[in-house]
Amino acid sequence: MKKSPKIKIAMYWLAGCGGCEESILDLGEYLLDLIDKADILFWPIAADIKYDALKDMPDNHIDFSFINGTVRTLDHVKMARLLRRKSKTVTAHGSCAHLGGVPGLSGFYSSESLVKKAYEEAPSLADNKTTRDPAPDPQQLTERPYALSQIIDTDYYLPGCPTPPELIKSALLSFIAGELPQKGTVFGEKKALCSTCPLTDTRPDKIDLKKIRRVQTADYSPDRCFLDQGLICMGPVTRGGCFSQCIKANMPCRGCFGPLDNVSDYGAKAVSMLSSLIDENDIKKITSVIDQIPDPAGLFYRYSLTSSIIKKQGYRD
Amino acid sequence: MNPNPEIVAFFCQWCAYAAADNAGRARLNIPSNIKTVRVMCSGRVDPEFILEAFKKGADGVLIAGCIEGSCHYKTGNLQTAKRVMILSTVLKSLNIEPVRLRFEGVKADDPEGLLRIINDFNNTVSLLEPLSCEV
Amino acid sequence: MSRIIKIDPITRLEGHGNIKIEYDDNGVFKAAYLNIPDFRGFEKFCEGRAVEELPTLTQKICGVCPTAHHIAGVKALDDMFNVSPPPAARSIRELIHNIFIYEDHLLHFYYLGGPDLFLDPDTPAADRNIFKVIEKLGKETGGRILKIRKKVRDMHSDISGSALYPVCGLPGGVSKPVSEKDRLRFCGISKEALDFALETLDLFHERILKNPVFISLLDQECMKSKTYYMGMVDESDRVNFYDGIIKVIDSKGKEFCRFSPNEYLEHISEQNDPGSFMKYTFLKKVGWKGIEYEEFSGIYRVGPLARFNVSSGFSTPLAHKEYLRMKDYFKGYPVHATFAYHWARLIEILYAAENMVRLTSSPCLSDKNIRNIPGRINRERGAGVCEAPRGILIHDYEGDRNGIAGKINLIVATQNNGASIQYSLTKAGRELFKNGLSDENTLNKLEMVFRAYDPCMACSTH
Numbered sequence: 001m002k003k004s005p006k007i008k009i010a011m012y013w014l015a016g017c018g019g020c021e022e023s024i025l026d027l028g029e030y031l032l033d034l035i036d037k038a039d040i041l042f043w044p045i046a047a048d049i050k051y052d053a054l055k056d057m058p059d060n061h062i063d064f065s066f067i068n069g070t071v072r073t074l075d076h077v078k079m080a081r082l083l084r085r086k087s088k089t090v091t092a093h094g095s096c097a098h099l100g101g102v103p104g105l106s107g108f109y110s111s112e113s114l115v116k117k118a119y120e121e122a123p124s125l126a127d128n129k130t131t132r133d134p135a136p137d138p139q140q141l142t143e144r145p146y147a148l149s150q151i152i153d154t155d156y157y158l159p160g161c162p163t164p165p166e167l168i169k170s171a172l173l174s175f176i177a178g179e180l181p182q183k184g185t186v187f188g189e190k191k192a193l194c195s196t197c198p199l200t201d202t203r204p205d206k207i208d209l210k211k212i213r214r215v216q217t218a219d220y221s222p223d224r225c226f227l228d229q230g231l232i233c234m235g236p237v238t239r240g241g242c243f244s245q246c247i248k249a250n251m252p253c254r255g256c257f258g259p260l261d262n263v264s265d266y267g268a269k270a271v272s273m274l275s276s277l278i279d280e281n282d283i284k285k286i287t288s289v290i291d292q293i294p295d296p297a298g299l300f301y302r303y304s305l306t307s308s309i310i311k312k313q314g315y316r317d
Numbered sequence: 318m319n320p321n322p323e324i325v326a327f328f329c330q331w332c333a334y335a336a337a338d339n340a341g342r343a344r345l346n347i348p349s350n351i352k353t354v355r356v357m358c359s360g361r362v363d364p365e366f367i368l369e370a371f372k373k374g375a376d377g378v379l380i381a382g383c384i385e386g387s388c389h390y391k392t393g394n395l396q397t398a399k400r401v402m403i404l405s406t407v408l409k410s411l412n413i414e415p416v417r418l419r420f421e422g423v424k425a426d427d428p429e430g431l432l433r434i435i436n437d438f439n440n441t442v443s444l445l446e447p448l449s450c451e452v
Numbered sequence: 453m454s455r456i457i458k459i460d461p462i463t464r465l466e467g468h469g470n471i472k473i474e475y476d477d478n479g480v481f482k483a484a485y486l487n488i489p490d491f492r493g494f495e496k497f498c499e500g501r502a503v504e505e506l507p508t509l510t511q512k513i514c515g516v517c518p519t520a521h522h523i524a525g526v527k528a529l530d531d532m533f534n535v536s537p538p539p540a541a542r543s544i545r546e547l548i549h550n551i552f553i554y555e556d557h558l559l560h561f562y563y564l565g566g567p568d569l570f571l572d573p574d575t576p577a578a579d580r581n582i583f584k585v586i587e588k589l590g591k592e593t594g595g596r597i598l599k600i601r602k603k604v605r606d607m608h609s610d611i612s613g614s615a616l617y618p619v620c621g622l623p624g625g626v627s628k629p630v631s632e633k634d635r636l637r638f639c640g641i642s643k644e645a646l647d648f649a650l651e652t653l654d655l656f657h658e659r660i661l662k663n664p665v666f667i668s669l670l671d672q673e674c675m676k677s678k679t680y681y682m683g684m685v686d687e688s689d690r691v692n693f694y695d696g697i698i699k700v701i702d703s704k705g706k707e708f709c710r711f712s713p714n715e716y717l718e719h720i721s722e723q724n725d726p727g728s729f730m731k732y733t734f735l736k737k738v739g740w741k742g743i744e745y746e747e748f749s750g751i752y753r754v755g756p757l758a759r760f761n762v763s764s765g766f767s768t769p770l771a772h773k774e775y776l777r778m779k780d781y782f783k784g785y786p787v788h789a790t791f792a793y794h795w796a797r798l799i800e801i802l803y804a805a806e807n808m809v810r811l812t813s814s815p816c817l818s819d820k821n822i823r824n825i826p827g828r829i830n831r832e833r834g835a836g837v838c839e840a841p842r843g844i845l846i847h848d849y850e851g852d853r854n855g856i857a858g859k860i861n862l863i864v865a866t867q868n869n870g871a872s873i874q875y876s877l878t879k880a881g882r883e884l885f886k887n888g889l890s891d892e893n894t895l896n897k898l899e900m901v902f903r904a905y906d907p908c909m910a911c912s913t914h
């Protein structure tokens with residue numbers, strides 16, 4: 001059987017944290033099979049291949065590029081476009097690239113105020129006894145954060161923060177076998193997290209939220225659906241596929257796998273879900289329950305602020 | 318100031334839209350900057366539609382449904398009230414003035430009431446700058 | 453005419469970066485300049501978030517040391533809610549912290565720094581990676597590296613919810629107990645991890661400490677930096693990753709000061725660098741005079757070598773034995789050789805493994821009482837500090853009465869080494885490029901200088 005030629009892959013990171021890179025390393029022994037079937041042409045965290053080598057490659061040379069991290073600086077835009085030109089397919093890897101991720105929350109503020117806080121307002125900055133050097137130029141940043149598909153044409157999406165190694169492996173296996181999914185496919189399950197959640201049997205059909213409780217002060221049971229105990233869990237509006245990691249650690253889901261298919265705004269879905277669970281009908285009671293939701297936008301849009309329908313939000317400062 | 322704001326108004330079939338019909342018959346005209354959308358029940362207005370309206374350039378979104386207890390589908394209007402309340406807290410965090418979104422109950426046979434609500438909302442939104450959400 | 457060579461990107465580290473090497477008009481090396489072009493603004497966008505989310509939000513600063521951020525963050529919440537974890541919860545927190553430092557140090561020794569140490573200096577760039585290290589060490593050892601890291605990370609996942617991002621930290625404890633069955637299983641894995649740590653030490657002594665290139669890197673003056681050193685120690689001045697007092701010594705080894713975590717603002721100051729998003733830190737009481745003045749500019753180093761220098765050793769036998777062995781090798785004290793970071797890091801792999809065995813051997817770990825549930829926030833400000841693998845990590849949160857975060861201040865591990873890394877490159881460059889050499893291998897030798905620090909650039913700019 002003629003050995004099929006090795007596929008060419010590249011891994012790169014924009015404003016990411018390195019966690020998605022670590023979960024590639026978490027493939028463990030499979031990494032050794034991987035390098036038999038694939039040539040890694042670019043992977044700065046682990047291999048000494050420089051930009052020039054990437055720039056010198058012919059266009060569409062790389063079969064599969066995995067890009068993780070949010071687009072947050074002009075360099076990131078440049079690199080994303082360069083990798084797009086050099087790659088036949090691009091996969092947005094991890095919630096930062098897929099939805100904007102946690103760094104996407106910087107979209108609440110202008111780039112100037114982000115830089116100003118860190119380099120001019122931080123309490124630990126050198127005080128007047130020492131001459132303080134100027135802050136770096138905020139113009140290096142894009143005016144707000146972007147998910148990858150808002151900057152370059154993206155073929156596939158690996159959800160999760162980070163994407164579990166098992167999911168990366170299933171993507172790699174299908175790529176290596178040449179069975180490419182439909183463009184725009186988000187790996188993971190098609191159903192919501194609740195369907196595979198270990199607590200799903202304890203979730204009543206009708207949840208009635210009389211009170212919103214918070215994990216730090218609530219004495220809650222690890223064996224009963226968190227939502228039914230008044231703890232906000234994003235399971236019902238989140239794509240399954242993460243093996244219910246947080247639930248198994250007795251913590252409610254924060255929605256890193258993002259929305260189900262053909263949902264254009266994760267936050268809006270969260271609003272619908274929660275409002276359907278508040279069974280009061282007296283407006284004053286409804287208001288009092290709703291007021292107990294801490295930082296709703298920060299919670300509903302924790303991973304997907306940049307990919308919400310309302311792109312441009314006014315800046316808070 | 319925004320003298321001629323873009324307003325999207327969702328009218329529920331049984332109360333608001335009926336009231337609008339009666340207003341038409343009684344020669345009470347609805348201001349031209351109000352784009353009406355007919356829905357079976359106010360409960361049918363998904364928060365995504367509201368955000369989509371803002372994204373497409375609306376400066377204000379009004380949802381008019383039946384008054385408490387008379388929704389043709391029993392709890393549709395309550396559902397909408399809760400959604401609008403939660404979405405308003407989200408809009409506030411997104412630095413969009415919550416007054417740009419309002420839900421009101423009207424009676425089918427009270428076109429003047431509907432007009433009062435529309436004009437009041439129109440004035441409120443016209444005091445604000447155009448929202449201009451980047452597409 | 454003056455010339456600039458750019459190493460872009462720098463590789464085998466966490467985060468983005470590039471180095472500009474400048475030559476003057478007659479082609480003599482002038483300076484090497486590290487630029488970190490990455491910034492996300494965590495300190496600003498965490499304002500307004502619910503406080504209980506902070507330990508799982510700030511951990512996204514770094515996927516290579518998320519547990520450290522989680523621990524520091526949750527300790528800050530303990531401070532704000534004025535609550536402390538029951539013994540079992542404290543052990544669980546210490547366990548995941550040690551597990552994570554163990555496998556993170558392994559990551560650096562084999563995957564990031566390793567290729568420079570195991571492979572011969574003239575290995576072509578395309579081969580300088582973990583796969584060639586595994587090839588050189590043989591598939592059997594290579595396979596064990598992958599296997600032990602996976603086993604240890606899976607243990608971390610079973611306890612905290614994820615191999616990477618623990619979610620179990622809550623003010624006053626943790627969210628999930630360890631079952632007795634799991635405790636015994638974890639004890640077995642910890643012993644395996646300890647064996648592998650010993651094997652790694654032997655490998656270091658056999659292959660690296662005997663390697664003339666490495667020995668010369670340890671000895672060369674240009675690869676040394678005379679700075680202060682800062683590290684967290686317990687009541688008998690021994691290294692402690694989780695809790696303790698912060699001790700600072702000067703470049704002669706004399707104690708300079710000692711402070712508790714929430715007094716950090718009286719001792720640590722930050723300085724900007726307009727050309728890079730990395731902020732430098734220096735000792736406030738000494739005052740900033742510029743990077744090239746090192747100790748006279750209050751510059752201090754953190755991380756494995758700093759912990760080695762400030763401490764009186766380790767509270768576990770095998771680590772302490774290796775500590776004495778290293779102390780004996782370097783006659784002078786404190787040790788200023790930047791490449792000694794590698795050895796100090798390996799002592800900490802032993803220390804972390806021994807802690808894992810100690811914590812999993814005690815039945816206290818599987819006690820069911822894992823939370824002291826607090827009432828409302830009663831202190832509107834809380835500081836949480838621990839030792840991340842790469843150095844001191846400080847989380848300083850403000851929060852109002854209904855648990856919404858106010859101002860956040862973070863001093864993050866690698867940032868404390870920022871000034872030294874920057875200046876080490878120029879000092880080393882003067883030696884490496886003095887005869888106008890700029891071949892690929894010399895350039896990589898320059899990168900080896902910052903790799904010794906195991907820098908995490910995503911952390912340093914957050």
Ligand code: SF4
Nearest residue numbers: 016019094095096161
């Ligand atoms: S998705 Fe999560 S793990 Fe991946 S780069 Fe973003 S923050 Fe890090």
Ligand code: SF4
Nearest residue numbers: 194197225226233235
């Ligand atoms: S709401 Fe949360 S806890 Fe309840 S079944 Fe769904 S995912 Fe599980």
Ligand code: SF4
Nearest residue numbers: 242246253254255256
């Ligand atoms: S439970 Fe929710 S937040 Fe946790 S990993 Fe799964 S999808 Fe992400």
Ligand code: FES
Nearest residue numbers: 329358382383393
């Ligand atoms: S039919 Fe009018 S609100 Fe339901």
